[in-house]
Amino acid sequence: MARWDPGAEERLRRAALELYLEHGYDNVTVTQIAERAGLTRRSYFRYFPDKREILFAGSEALPPALADAILAADPDAAPLTAVLDALSRIGTRLVEEVEGVPQRRAVIDASPELQERERTKTAAITEAIRSALVRRHVSALTAVLVAELATVAFQNAFRQWTAADGQAGFDGCLREVTEELRSAFAGT
Numbered sequence: 001m002a003r004w005d006p007g008a009e010e011r012l013r014r015a016a017l018e019l020y021l022e023h024g025y026d027n028v029t030v031t032q033i034a035e036r037a038g039l040t041r042r043s044y045f046r047y048f049p050d051k052r053e054i055l056f057a058g059s060e061a062l063p064p065a066l067a068d069a070i071l072a073a074d075p076d077a078a079p080l081t082a083v084l085d086a087l088s089r090i091g092t093r094l095v096e097e098v099e100g101v102p103q104r105r106a107v108i109d110a111s112p113e114l115q116e117r118e119r120t121k122t123a124a125i126t127e128a129i130r131s132a133l134v135r136r137h138v139s140a141l142t143a144v145l146v147a148e149l150a151t152v153a154f155q156n157a158f159r160q161w162t163a164a165d166g167q168a169g170f171d172g173c174l175r176e177v178t179e180e181l182r183s184a185f186a187g188t
Helices: 008-023 030-036 041-047 059-071 079-097 101-109 112-135 140-163 170-186
Strands: none
Touching: 008 030, 008 041, 008 101, 030 041, 059 079, 059 112, 079 112, 079 140, 079 170, 101 112, 101 140, 112 140, 140 170
């Protein structure tokens, strides 16, 4: 086997997702994933630090991408508007570029360990939004409230998009969730 096999990382991701769906996350080993991908266990660890991170690889790029999009938003836009526009753009790119999103969601939903890992990643998103808003000269309290509310909207839109099995656009799901929130606040 080649030391740096082209396409190995993608094969590992695909193999892990298949095995997690077939046997459950807890019942799959790194060795099984590597073997399914036609690689060695040692090769697996060149790409991923553990069997959990294979599902979250690349997610570290999301917080800075969101922060950049918020900072690039119209300077006169209200804080929530700037954040929701950024979430719509970044979320749409995310669901278009990442393979197996609904399957990945099913694996995470079935594992408390993965749900905990996802909460850590979500906290990083919330912090990136908050920090970007502060850099836009939004008050600290408003920045926290908008960041937390926007993160909840993003998560719910993502779940709605996943449940629709790709039949709805992410931006439409986010708009629908946002309208529900506005209705809830308005009492309608």
